[in-house]
Amino acid sequence: MTEFYRQYLSVAVLIGAAALMFGAMLGAGRLLRPNRPQPEKFITYEAGSDPVGGWGQSNVRYYVYALLFVMFDVEAVFIFPWAVNLKSLGVYGLIEMAVFIIVLTLGLVYAWRKGVLRWA
Amino acid sequence: MNPHVDFHAFAPEIVLTVTIVAVLIADLFTDDSKLPARIAALGVLGSLVPVLTLAVDGQTRSLFGGAFVVDPFSLVLTGFFLVAGYVTLLLSFDYIGEGDYYQGEFYVLLLTSLLGMIVISSARDLISIFVALETITIPTFVLAGWRKHDTKSNEASLKYFLIGVLSSAVMLYGMSLVFGLANSTVLVDIHKYASGHTPALFAVAVFLTLVGFAFKVSAVPFHFWAPDTYEGAPTPVTAFLSVASKAGGFVALLTIVRLGFFPSGNSWQPILWVLAAASMTLGNLAALRQTNIVRMLAYSSIAQGGFILVPLAVAGDVRGNAAWQAVVIYILIYGAMNLGAFAAVIAAARRTRSAEISRLAGFGRTNPAIAVMFSVFLFSLAGIPPLAGWFAKFVMFRAVFDANTTVAVVLGVIAAVNSVIAFFYYSGVVRRLWFDEPAAGVELSSPRLPVGLSAAMGLMTAVILVVGVYPQFFARLGEIAFQRG
Amino acid sequence: MQLNEFLILAAFLFCTGAYGVLARRNGVLVLMSIELMLNAVNINLVAFSAFTKNVSGQIFALFIITIAAAEVGVGLAIVLLIYRNLHSPDLDEVDQLKG
Numbered sequence: 085m086t087e088f089y090r091q092y093l094s095v096a097v098l099i100g101a102a103a104l105m106f107g108a109m110l111g112a113g114r115l116l117r118p119n120r121p122q123p124e125k126f127i128t129y130e131a132g133s134d135p136v137g138g139w140g141q142s143n144v145r146y147y148v149y150a151l152l153f154v155m156f157d158v159e160a161v162f163i164f165p166w167a168v169n170l171k172s173l174g175v176y177g178l179i180e181m182a183v184f185i186i187v188l189t190l191g192l193v194y195a196w197r198k199g200v201l202r203w204a
Numbered sequence: 205m206n207p208h209v210d211f212h213a214f215a216p217e218i219v220l221t222v223t224i225v226a227v228l229i230a231d232l233f234t235d236d237s238k239l240p241a242r243i244a245a246l247g248v249l250g251s252l253v254p255v256l257t258l259a260v261d262g263q264t265r266s267l268f269g270g271a272f273v274v275d276p277f278s279l280v281l282t283g284f285f286l287v288a289g290y291v292t293l294l295l296s297f298d299y300i301g302e303g304d305y306y307q308g309e310f311y312v313l314l315l316t317s318l319l320g321m322i323v324i325s326s327a328r329d330l331i332s333i334f335v336a337l338e339t340i341t342i343p344t345f346v347l348a349g350w351r352k353h354d355t356k357s358n359e360a361s362l363k364y365f366l367i368g369v370l371s372s373a374v375m376l377y378g379m380s381l382v383f384g385l386a387n388s389t390v391l392v393d394i395h396k397y398a399s400g401h402t403p404a405l406f407a408v409a410v411f412l413t414l415v416g417f418a419f420k421v422s423a424v425p426f427h428f429w430a431p432d433t434y435e436g437a438p439t440p441v442t443a444f445l446s447v448a449s450k451a452g453g454f455v456a457l458l459t460i461v462r463l464g465f466f467p468s469g470n471s472w473q474p475i476l477w478v479l480a481a482a483s484m485t486l487g488n489l490a491a492l493r494q495t496n497i498v499r500m501l502a503y504s505s506i507a508q509g510g511f512i513l514v515p516l517a518v519a520g521d522v523r524g525n526a527a528w529q530a531v532v533i534y535i536l537i538y539g540a541m542n543l544g545a546f547a548a549v550i551a552a553a554r555r556t557r558s559a560e561i562s563r564l565a566g567f568g569r570t571n572p573a574i575a576v577m578f579s580v581f582l583f584s585l586a587g588i589p590p591l592a593g594w595f596a597k598f599v600m601f602r603a604v605f606d607a608n609t610t611v612a613v614v615l616g617v618i619a620a621v622n623s624v625i626a627f628f629y630y631s632g633v634v635r636r637l638w639f640d641e642p643a644a645g646v647e648l649s650s651p652r653l654p655v656g657l658s659a660a661m662g663l664m665t666a667v668i669l670v671v672g673v674y675p676q677f678f679a680r681l682g683e684i685a686f687q688r689g
Numbered sequence: 690m691q692l693n694e695f696l697i698l699a700a701f702l703f704c705t706g707a708y709g710v711l712a713r714r715n716g717v718l719v720l721m722s723i724e725l726m727l728n729a730v731n732i733n734l735v736a737f738s739a740f741t742k743n744v745s746g747q748i749f750a751l752f753i754i755t756i757a758a759a760e761v762g763v764g765l766a767i768v769l770l771i772y773r774n775l776h777s778p779d780l781d782e783v784d785q786l787k788g
Contacts, residue, residue: 147769151762158758161751190228197232331749338756345763349770358771365767366719369760370710373726376753377703380730380746384696384737389745 148200152192159188213265213274215254216282216322223247224315231308240308241297244315248290251322255283270390271329277532280685281325281455284536288448289318291543291660295550296440298654310350313343314444321452328463330379330389333456334372337420340452341368344445348437360436367419367429375416381409382464391464398468407471413460414475420453423513424482427506431490434502439553442498443546446505447539454512458531461516469520476517481615483510484622491629497549498559500629501542504585507626508538514600514619521607529682530599536678537596537671541584544664548578551657561633566642574653575637577665584668586630587623592671595678597623695736703729716768720761727757 166173166181173180195201211218226247227240258265258279265274292314320339327333345368349361383389385406386397398406415426422430434442465472487507494500512534519527549559551574556563568575584591604616671678702725709722731750738746 147765151765154758155762158755161754165751187225190225194228194232331745331752334749335752335756338760342756342759342763345767349767352770353774355771355774358767358774361767362716362771365764366710369723369764370707370726372760373703373706373723373730376727376730377733380699380733380737380749383734383746383749384741387737387741387743389749 148195152195152200155191156188210265210267212254212258212261213267214272214326215258216251216286217319219251219254220247220315220319220322223250224312224319227308227311227315231312237308240311241293244311245290245293247315248286248293248318252283252286255279255286259283268329268332270392271332272323272326273328274326276687277685278326280532280681281451281535282322284539285318285321285325285448285451288451288539288543289314289321289444291547291663292440292444292448294656294660295443295543295547297656299438299440299550310347313347317341317343317347317444317449321448321455324452324456324459327456328391328459330383330391330394330460333460334376334379337452337456338372340449341372341420344441344449347441348433348445350438350441354436356436357438358436360433363429364433364437367426371416371419371426374419375413378409378412378414378416381405382413385409391460394464395466398465398471402468402471406468410465410468410471411475414457414472414479417453417457417460418479421450421457421509421513422506423479423509424486424506427483427487430506431499431502434505435496435498435559439498439546439550442502443543443550446502446546447542450505450509451535451539454509454531454535458516458528461519462528466520473517473520476513477611477615480510480513480517481618483507483513484619485510488622488625488629492625494629495561496559497552497561497564497633500561500633501545501549504626504629505542507622508542508585510622511597511600511619512538514615515603517615518604518607518609518612521609521612522603523606525683525686526606527603528686529679530603532685533599533678533682534596536681537584537592537668540664540667540671541581541593544577544581544661544668545585547657547661547664548574548581551653551661552578554653561636564633564636565640567636568638570642574661577661578637579634580665580668582630582634584672586627588627590669590672592668592675592678595671595675598675599679599682692736692740695732699729699732699736701729702726702732716771717765720764720768723764724757724761727753 162184163181166177170177223243223246227243230236230243231240258274259276262276264276267273293311296310296314317340320336320341320343323339324333324336327336345361345365348364349357351357379389382394385403386394388394388397418426419429434446437445461472461476484507487503487505487510491500491503491507494503512531515522515527515530515534552564552567552571553559555571555574556567567578580591584593587593587597600619601616604612604619706722706725706727706729709725710719713719713722731753734746734750734753738744738750
């Protein structure tokens with residue numbers, strides 16, 4: 085199983101590098117920026133939309149976007165295995181995936197036509 | 205590489221999918237509120253055409269490595285689901301059209317759920333069974349909460365959702381263990397595995413899987429969501445839930461037990477026995493004290509679900525296909541009776557503006573046609589000859605006698621006692637309809653019934669009378685379902 | 690690595706999720722607990738699949754992931770609807786229907 089763990093070594097290196105970079109960027113920012121606290125800076129959305137209470141610090145209106153994002157994000161799960169095998173699946177696979185994506189897009193068109201994407 | 209796909213085999217599914225897309229587009233780009241409904245009805249009838257051509261062809265077709273099989277069993281049930289779906293559409297047209305919440309999505313969701321049902325009749329693999337079950341239930345979560353400003357409808361939807369998702373998770377955990385033990389998701393391989401010596405973990409896996417199904421078919425003690433959801437949901441949706449969606453659960457249960465777990469009888473028989481006995485007894489006792497007709501029918505459908513479980517529970521000791529046939533015949537007849545009963549409830553509620561049983565007093569004098577059909581459905585549910593319900597009970601008891609073991613006979617006795625209890629509350633409603641004085645201040649006259657609703661009630665009454673007098677018709681369907689194609 | 694370690698992890702996650710569904714009152718937290726249960730199932734399936742070299746377990750997991758997303762989407766919509774009507778995400782306040 086040592087081969088197994090060796091493969092994870094690269095993951096560990098990546099995590100280390102990420103932590104280092106994260107710390108360096110934030111640390112550099114802290115050293116360079118001026119520090120003038122104002123109460124407005126501590127509200128969730130500085131742009132001005134007020135979070136509606138009870139749900140923690142999130143605006144209910146973002147829910148539709150989150151939902152649409154998750155739907156399309158998760159559908160990608162089916163596209164990855166297809167993309168890997170695209171050559172062997174050929175034209176048949178291409179048409180199959182086209183049908184899948186068209187039906188999905190129809191969902192987005194539906195949301196759009198029903199005015200879900202408009203900021204209310 | 206072009207995989208060979210037999211498109212004829214799943215032509216019903218393709219037609220229905222195209223219909224769903226067409227309804228969605230029609231709803232988006234036209235203002236004609238009748239068009240989506242018309243396309244939906246046409247599409248459901250259109251899906252019946254390939255079912256008939258496949259039946260004439262009569263060949264058993266196995267696709268996707270045995271995960272999707274078209275055989276007589278799946279064709280009989282696909283036909284049943286499509287007809288049940290069509291009748292639900294008939295019930296919904298005016299109910300949805302007249303409400304404040306008209307939206308074309310209703311038909312899209314209903315048809316999507318229907319698509320899951322016709323897939324489940326052919327599913328022969330854990331993955332396809334799971335995907336089909338979820339395709340059935342997820343749209344119904346939304347349908348149950350259709351009246352979105354009504355907090356009761358919200359609550360119905362929430363309870364149904366929580367229980368539905370929880371049961372899926374439990375079922376999936378069981379299925380994942382089954383997969384780990386049998387090293388396959390195809391039921392045929394699980395059948396082979398169960399024929400050998402199985403560890404105790406397999407019994408746990410089967411138990412968890414069956415518990416998930418028990419939620420889906422609202423068997424006691426996993427039934428508590430049903431009455432609340434049925435009461436809160438719009439009545440046509442309740443009809444759909446109590447018939448089609450419940451039948452979908454039973455079909456999946458039948459398939460998974462018959463083709464998968466069957467050889468390991470000790471792991472599934474006791475569970476189904478307890479579920480059957482508890483569902484019949486508690487369902488009927490609770491139905492006795494209901495004052496709301498929808499809640500009464502909810503508990504009655506729990507009890508009827510118990511009756512459907514009886515042949516399944518004794519199937520291990522029945523030779524041949526008699527037990528499976530009993531389940532299929534019971535599902536077909538139950539579908540006709542319950543759809544009819546809910547159609548009558550909708551028709552009566554249009555006049556009385558209430559679902560309270562007391563408000564139905566004297567209904568027979570003012571609206572004799574509806575009351576006659578209502579009584580037919582209720583007496584059929586009670587199992588009184590010559591209405592179709594007696595034949596359903598008959599095949600169930602025949603399966604019990606064929607099994608002829610002590611446990612089977614005890615279950616048969618419980619079923620017999622329950623049939624008597626059930627007669628009381630069904631006949632109580634009929635007595636109200638015909639013999640009680642109309643309550644003061646109840647305005648019973650109103651405009652004519654919509655055509656769809658009358659057609660649905662007439663059709664179901666006809667089915668119940670014909671099958672009751674000439675039961676060979678459904679008996680033959682039951683035999684065909686288990687013939688080798 | 691042993692198969693058992695994965696199975697124990699999955700069982701633990703599943704039980705945590707089940708406890709969360711039964712004990713939590715906030716709708717969003719209940720949904721998160723359900724996700725936990727479904728992911729426990731995914732761990733089971735992928736672990737079995739990796740150890741037996743049978744790929745159908747992984748396919749099963751992919752389907753569970755997508756369907757879980759659909760379920761949670763619908764669930765969130767229902768919780769939101771209740772929040773709009775009752776102005777509270779507390780599920781114990783939803784109790785008009787009794788039987």
